[in-house]
Amino acid sequence: MAPSTPPARRPTLADVARESGVSVALASIVMRGTEGASEASRTKVKAAALELGYRPDSRARSLRSHHNRTVGVALRLGEPVHAELADALYAEAEARGYEIILGAIGGNRDERRVLNTLIDAGAEAIIGISPTLPAAQMAQVASQVPVVSLLRGYRQLPSVLTDEAAGIDELVAHLLHLGHRRLLHLDGGHAVAAAQRRTAFERAVARANGNVVGTVLGAGADESTTFDVLDAYLRETAADQRATAVLAFNDRAALGARRAIDLAGLRVPDQIALTGFDDSEFARLAHADLTSVRQDVAALASAAMAAATSPGAASSRHAPHLVVRGSSATSKH
Amino acid sequence: MAPSTPPARRPTLADVARESGVSVALASIVMRGTEGASEASRTKVKAAALELGYRPDSRARSLRSHHNRTVGVALRLGEPVHAELADALYAEAEARGYEIILGAIGGNRDERRVLNTLIDAGAEAIIGISPTLPAAQMAQVASQVPVVSLLRGYRQLPSVLTDEAAGIDELVAHLLHLGHRRLLHLDGGHAVAAAQRRTAFERAVARANGNVVGTVLGAGADESTTFDVLDAYLRETAADQRATAVLAFNDRAALGARRAIDLAGLRVPDQIALTGFDDSEFARLAHADLTSVRQDVAALASAAMAAATSPGAASSRHAPHLVVRGSSATSKH
DNA sequence: AGCAGATACTAGAACGTTCTAGAAGAGAAG
DNA sequence: CTTCTCTTCTAGAACGTTCTAGTATCTGCT
CATH class of the missing domain: 3.40.50.2300 (Response regulator)
Structure with missing residues (x-):
């Protein structure tokens, strides 16, 4: 029988490795941009990745390494200011090579659950815009991943505020x-x-x-x-x-x-x-x-993103105009 | 030395299994609600899960099974109607036992990338609210996961529209x-x-x-x-x-x-x-x-969610009032 | 030539789950 | 008492990645 087209399977690191004739481990090193690969292999592997249309699998990545360059943002959908902040956070994430996933709080949803969903989806840090959870619950969430509170101050959490x-x-x-x-x-x-x-x-x-x-x-x-x-x-x-x-x-x-x-x-x-x-x-x-x-939406977003992605984060307060x-x-x- | 408190590791299925004295496989069966476990084990395992505060790891789950009961919704943050639809989608998801993660399109972001981020984060289906991607690109995304278009008609895709x-x-x-x-x-x-x-x-x-x-x-x-x-x-x-x-x-x-x-x-x-x-x-x-x-926000959301979560989905059109x-x-x- | 010390690479385990294939146990039928 | 079927259970591979520990391969130095 004729060789049939395989059903559009998403290319994996193993495919890239095979295509470029190196080990999976080396391909991984190249894709992460870590040191330990020769310039020659780098170009080879990158070319193969590009050709195959390889995208690293964020789930597998975070499962193994707890670091998939994704931050979760919880916001209130009705609020214009939240929308602006989200836009700025997207820009900031882009600049830092991060991805963003959103969760909507408000309505009569359980805010805690929204945060958990973001964590489960692989967010390695959470930015909450005007969260309403009591401090104790916030702390509980923060025990799983770094949490930054934006526009609302929590004593225990890095908080990014407007003055x-x-x-x-x-x-x-x-x-x-x-x-x-x-x-x-x-x-x-x-x-x-x-x-x-x-x-x-x-x-x-x-x-x-x-x-x-x-x-x-x-x-x-x-x-x-x-x-x-x-x-x-x-x-x-x-x-x-x-x-x-x-x-x-x-x-x-x-x-x-x-x-x-x-x-x-x-x-x-x-x-x-x-x-x-x-x-x-x-x-x-x-x-x-x-x-x-x-x-100062840009400054707020930048500070929040910084706090979310670097370990020892401090709170900050930003002047509006x-x-x-x-x-x-x-x-x- | 004194036994120190382990650093708040998230409980895993193995923990639940050990705690309730069964195999990991059986614990998995119980957590999924699949058939093949006795009533006795069910209660035993569920009790243990509850006690440990176990939450299944969505990343691992989707990595293995491509089914983690999470749908991604792409929307425009400024639009009040989108916000209402999102609220309704959340309610609908809740009723069906699904989780929702959001991605914001618009701004000068690459819409394709937003959809990809949702997929990477493990969304097993995508609902796009008023997407603007050309049909070809939509189709490309739809080759990875089921995609439903809400408020905008695509010939190739299940589309949920207002009349x-x-x-x-x-x-x-x-x-x-x-x-x-x-x-x-x-x-x-x-x-x-x-x-x-x-x-x-x-x-x-x-x-x-x-x-x-x-x-x-x-x-x-x-x-x-x-x-x-x-x-x-x-x-x-x-x-x-x-x-x-x-x-x-x-x-x-x-x-x-x-x-x-x-x-x-x-x-x-x-x-x-x-x-x-x-x-x-x-x-x-x-x-x-x-x-x-x-x-008819509720009807639109319900139809979109149905189309996203069941395989053979048809387009539909809903009367407003x-x-x-x-x-x-x-x-x- | 021999060796130290890099540098470049790789095998295989691990992350937490589901899935496949099969083992153990309990009746029921011969 | 055997054999069959059904149910309940389990070991171990698999998903796609990173990480650990190690093996080759190159340098330059005595």
């Missing part, structure tokens, strides 16, 4: 510079960075020594509660007592705030200025044109 | 029912479903036998080009010739459209109705309150 206070400080300085003296902060409630942003706001106001009136209202991280809170405030407060600038917890909350402002018939930024936080998609939407604080847009621009006169 | 035409039909019928006779469709340009939605719109208008005037303007899937196109249209068109209802390509485009409408001083929905597509987060934002078409909100509500008089 929330610095962001709020910039924001407040900007508003003071524009001449605002009555500021309103809409607090993010239980959201991860809410407490830090609120205290930073309060301190910034305190530093102004009575020149500035700062109010904090408990709202929430989402659009609708923020709307409700600000709507009530604008109704109840006399025009001459009203804040002239509103600092929403984040961009999304700012969208709710914007609606309340529009409804009250106030013009932004002339009668009232509005700022967000995160500089997410929402801020850039043309009709929002929102002044916001941009996290102000992005001024129309919602707080100087009124033109 | 775009049905959605547009519902939308048009709704608007006609409200009394609108001049409709404007803002086309999505090169976006995946754009062509289907446009021709569906044209056919729906044609079916109305001259009772309805339908206009199509080439815009794009994003907010800003949609704004530009509609803004120009509203300026150039006399009020009595103007469309009374605008069908934006999707929710996001509708946001741009909304801004153009606001700018023109027209009130929604009294003077002009506006609809989106996808029923994403954008549509539900309170200030948008956008009538939209909701894809209309979600009426304020942007097209009957004017109250």
Whole structure:
């Protein structure tokens, strides 16, 4: 009978070795780029690998060596900032010769399980973006592979954070510079960075020594509660007592705030200025044109990746920067 | 010397076997739930596994058997619809006893590589949400593992699609029912479903036998080009010739459209109705309150998962349904 | 020529699982 | 009491890689 085409089996290291006339062990050395092979064999083996379309099998690799250059990233799918961070992490991984696999936390999924799935799939380190697991459980996961927490601080874990206070400080300085003296902060409630942003706001106001009136209202991280809170405030407060600038917890909350402002018939930024936080998609939407604080996504990603891939990792904190847009621009006169 | 605590090694099947006094092979049978073990051994082994906190090693499992109950999902991180689908896929996977790992396409990443990474990490099947790879490359990937295309049709691949035409039909019928006779469709340009939605719109208008005037303007899937196109249209068109209802390509485009409408001083929905597509987060934002078409996320996810996990999979098409909100509500008089 | 010390290479075990093939034990039928 | 079948179990190879320990093969030096 005629020799039939074998059913597209994935080429293995043994195939490469045979093709280039060396041992499997030597082929392995070449593919890993380890020392111990002559230049001649290197070119020979690499050529064979290329010709066969060989891709090392990550599963076998990690099974044997616990090192397959793959890191797992757990993120929340809805969040624009997480998406940006993931993009930056991909770029960073690319530069370091790593691969990335993702797991989605949030929903009503078991976050622990998502992390385990990533580990089982061979991730040799985990980066969690705004994880919500209690410290003890995080530690348990970290006993299996290195874990880095991004955007949320854990005492026991290397944590890569944004300097929330610095962001709020910039924001407040900007508003003071524009001449605002009555500021309103809409607090993010239980959201991860809410407490830090609120205290930073309060301190910034305190530093102004009575020149500035700062109010904090408990709202929430989402659009609708923020709307409700600000709507009530604008109704109840006399025009001459009203804040002239509103600092929403984040961009999304700012969208709710914007609606309340529009409804009250106030013009932004002339009668009232509005700022967000995160500089997410929402801020850039043309009709929002929102002044916001941009996290240093590249630096965060780089630090997180570094912490994940090198053993003795330290925590770090990265300064964000102000992005001024129309919602707080100087009124033109 | 005192017996030191062993350094938290992950328990293996051999450990479970030893603990319960059976062979590794039998322990394997029990863990897989395969037949061939007595009830007595089953309970014995399961107890031991539980006690040791044993989790089967997915890498080893897939290396040996090419079956580790893990599917890889490739998605675009920015897209709200993708996030919803991912959530539904997770739920579906949970129900079927599968795990999910994610890969992010888009950015300027090589989509092929993302799929390969998922395969390397051990995914035994791949679901691509709105993939953009040319058919030939898709086929190449599909020669390694089963691949299902979600939201985009490939002739060679099992594809799970939304019935775009049905959605547009519902939308048009709704608007006609409200009394609108001049409709404007803002086309999505090169976006995946754009062509289907446009021709569906044209056919729906044609079916109305001259009772309805339908206009199509080439815009794009994003907010800003949609704004530009509609803004120009509203300026150039006399009020009595103007469309009374605008069908934006999707929710996001509708946001741009909304801004153009606001700018023109027209009130929604009294003077002009506006609809989106996808029923994403954008549509539900309170200030948008956008009538939209909701894809049947659960059905799509279920079909995709079924196609990914069972061999002879067929393509399917799922009807979406209309979600009426304020942007097209009957004017109250 | 003989030897030390590199350098280049390789056989074979190992990682944790599944799979194949067969052994041991228990009844049932002759 | 043998033989057969069925069930339950197990040894050992296999998956594709890396790692350990070692064997050849080259250098240059006395």
